[in-house]
Amino acid sequence: DQQVKQNSPSLSVQEGRISILNCDYTNSMFDYFLWYKKYPAEGPTFLISISSIKDKNEDGRFTVFLNKSAKHLSLHIVPSQPGDSAVYFCAASATTGGFKTIFGAGTRLFVKA
């Protein structure tokens, strides 16, 4: 049962343009959402998060949007840079779930120079 879904295995974007990575979830108990970035041969690195009491969180070039009614979140990267090329994982947790974090399968982002 995939509770967190990233339906796009890969995404290719031109340098300087916007990258939009999408994530859907099914468990309405999730109240905290995170994005991690992973380079080859490294572990995932925390990028940005959002609590369910918010619908937007911004950190520099990265913005996460949460639509609770649609159970959908997205990560926007503006402007995209070649160094952003990596696998991006969406993750979710429920305060009542003992902080067990559920990850999506990831989206590989390619930013072309």
Added chain:
Amino acid sequence: ETGVTQSPTHLIKTRGQQVTLRCSSQSGHNTVSWYQQALGQGPQFIFQYYREEENGRGNFPPRFSGLQFPNYSSELNVNALELDDSALYLCASSLPYTDTQYFGPGTRLTVL
């Protein structure tokens, strides 16, 4: 500040054997979680340790077990290895009752 470290980097075992993977948490972090990442998938939660006690477990059989030591380092033990156990095993440390985790580089386990 020392990050999360894992050993070994790579490991090859045969079916039926047992394996122990090790993790040192980031300085000041007393919570450690273990994940299994199969090829093409996201990390799957195995279990979490807080102050040397198991603090939550995912859908993994009992042959996956763990330990946390007083210095907050941790071990993941897998008995009776199966071919499907071949994966990248990630350790992540965090402060208690927080969602942001800091991952190590992982141990690549191959079961033949």
